[in-house]
Amino acid sequence: MSESAVLLLIFVFIVVFIIVFTSKIKLHPFIVLLISSMLCGIFAGLPITKTLQIISEGFGSILKNIGIVIAFGSIIGYILSKSGGALRMAETVLRIVGQKRSALAMSLTGFLVSIPVFCDSGFIILSSLNRALSRKSKISLSVFAIALSTGLYASHVFVPPTPGPLAAASNLNADIGLVIILGIIVSIPAVAAGYFWAVKYTARFKITVKEDDSEDMNPDNVKLPGRFKSFLPILFPLVLIALKSVADFPSHPFGSGILLTLFDFIGNPITALMIGIFLSFLLVPRLNKEVIHDWVGNGLRNAGVIILITGAGGSLGAILKETEIGVVFGDFLSRFHLGIFLPFLIAAALKTAQGSSTVAIITTSALMVPMLSNMGFDSSLGRALIVLSIGAGSMTVSHANDSYFWVVSQFSDMDVSTAYKCQTLGSLIIGLAGIAGVALISFILL
Numbered sequence: 001m002s003e004s005a006v007l008l009l010i011f012v013f014i015v016v017f018i019i020v021f022t023s024k025i026k027l028h029p030f031i032v033l034l035i036s037s038m039l040c041g042i043f044a045g046l047p048i049t050k051t052l053q054i055i056s057e058g059f060g061s062i063l064k065n066i067g068i069v070i071a072f073g074s075i076i077g078y079i080l081s082k083s084g085g086a087l088r089m090a091e092t093v094l095r096i097v098g099q100k101r102s103a104l105a106m107s108l109t110g111f112l113v114s115i116p117v118f119c120d121s122g123f124i125i126l127s128s129l130n131r132a133l134s135r136k137s138k139i140s141l142s143v144f145a146i147a148l149s150t151g152l153y154a155s156h157v158f159v160p161p162t163p164g165p166l167a168a169a170s171n172l173n174a175d176i177g178l179v180i181i182l183g184i185i186v187s188i189p190a191v192a193a194g195y196f197w198a199v200k201y202t203a204r205f206k207i208t209v210k211e212d213d214s215e216d217m218n219p220d221n222v223k224l225p226g227r228f229k230s231f232l233p234i235l236f237p238l239v240l241i242a243l244k245s246v247a248d249f250p251s252h253p254f255g256s257g258i259l260l261t262l263f264d265f266i267g268n269p270i271t272a273l274m275i276g277i278f279l280s281f282l283l284v285p286r287l288n289k290e291v292i293h294d295w296v297g298n299g300l301r302n303a304g305v306i307i308l309i310t311g312a313g314g315s316l317g318a319i320l321k322e323t324e325i326g327v328v329f330g331d332f333l334s335r336f337h338l339g340i341f342l343p344f345l346i347a348a349a350l351k352t353a354q355g356s357s358t359v360a361i362i363t364t365s366a367l368m369v370p371m372l373s374n375m376g377f378d379s380s381l382g383r384a385l386i387v388l389s390i391g392a393g394s395m396t397v398s399h400a401n402d403s404y405f406w407v408v409s410q411f412s413d414m415d416v417s418t419a420y421k422c423q424t425l426g427s428l429i430i431g432l433a434g435i436a437g438v439a440l441i442s443f444i445l446l
Contacts, residue, residue, distance in 0.1 A: 007325050007328050014316075015399070020151075023402070029312070037319045041323070044323040055320060058314045059312065059318075060311075062310060062314025067307050069275075072273035073125050074300065076276050076277055077302075078296075078302060079280040080132075080297055081131070083280070085224075085280070086230075087132050089227075089230050094133065102144070104228050106130060108191070110147070111147070111154055112155070114152040114155040120403060120407050126234065127438060141209055141412055145412035147153040147195055150191065150194025150197065150429075151194060158434070164391070168391070171362065183296070186391075189431075197429045202316065202426070203415075209413075230284050233280040234276065237275060240266050305410065310406050313400065317353070317401045317403075325354070339442075341439070346367060347392075348431065349396065350364060352396070356402070358394075360393065372386065389423070390430050
């Protein structure tokens with residue numbers, strides 16, 4: 001049996017192992033992911049010491065980007081819940097869009113938020129609003145979670161200045177403005193598909209927001225914070241992060257001096273969310289030990305398990321990348337002449353194998369550069385469509401080796417089995433809707 005076939009069999013085994021031990025045997029995902037990482041490395045022929053080294057590096061690598069963000073976001077979410085700010089936001093959103101369309105509001109909010117912000121960070125920041133809306137509207141939390149996650153995902157892979165499509169446009173020498181315009185158009189069917197998947201399918205999974213001491217607000221007997229103060233800890237960090245993205249545009253609209261340095265500092269997600277924590281203190285009538293110590297401590301404890309699971313997912317992704325399973329998928333698929341669907345399938349294979357949408361986008365765009373002429377996509381429009389085809393593939397599918405899968409599931413009280421049915425299948429649905437939109441534009445304009 002060839003080495004490539006062996007690697008593919010190992011990947012299938014690892015996926016089945018994760019599904020069985022998390023869904024059926026109910027072993028904790030943190031342990032399952034670490035065991036899976038070890039087995040994958042050993043079966044693929046990596047030395048044991050190198051396997052353990054990669055596991056440690058993968059764990060640390062993913063958390064250096066998102067670990068502090070998870071912790072800060074959890075603190076903000078806890079304070080919003082305890083102070084009544086989350087309930088005030090829920091009441092405001094429901095008043096504007098109505099209870100029947102509250103999930104649509106989260107889907108559209110997610111799409112806008114993820115243009116300048118990584119979808120992981122956006123979901124963490126908005127998860128407390130999800131929970132408050134679910135409790136207020138009596139609609140399952142699964143509906144809001146998938147409506148938000150798919151909305152975030154669409155702009156994350158289609159619309160620059162998110163790093164993935166921006167890098168792909170650069171690799172393929174595509175016009176960024178054209179990618180943005182077409183990316184927004186292609187996002188419409190993807191966001192719509194995600195929304196309908198959320199309300200028509202995931203509603204069957206009843207996830208009720210827990211009645212714990214962090215969410216015991218009742219508007220009938222508690223004076224809630226003002227609307228402006230309630231939204232400020234979420235919106236202000238998002239604005240800062242967005243300003244950083246604008247400041248980093250190649251044209252440098254704010255110049256390349258002190259303003260650029262300032263926006264790069266305050267718009268870094270770590271700095272922005274730290275500011276959000278201090279803004280959340282405005283929601284309480286009086287700062288005391290309970291708020292600044294106990295509430296912050298409880299928020300950190302809530303983040304602990306999520307951080308560990310996310311890090312373990314990073315370990316698995318690093319092992320899969322080291323074994324080059326994604327490269328094997330890409331080489332196999334590149335032998336076929338599939339037109340606009342080829343970059344989609346290569347990106348989907350890479351995404352499924354190693355977990356990172358951004359890595360899948362950047363790798364696939366590099367692979368596609370020498371193929372453009374032979375495929376007939378060597379025009380400005382063709383290059384932009386290839387970028388979007390790659391984007392659609394890069395979210396197909398989100399599963400156990402993807403940190404976003406664990407962020408969505410753990411911040412939404414989903415067990416692993418439910419997350420596969422809701423988030424993983426949802427990412428497949430929106431990926432297919434996205435490539436359908438790209439193919440339609442290609443058929444009409446090329």
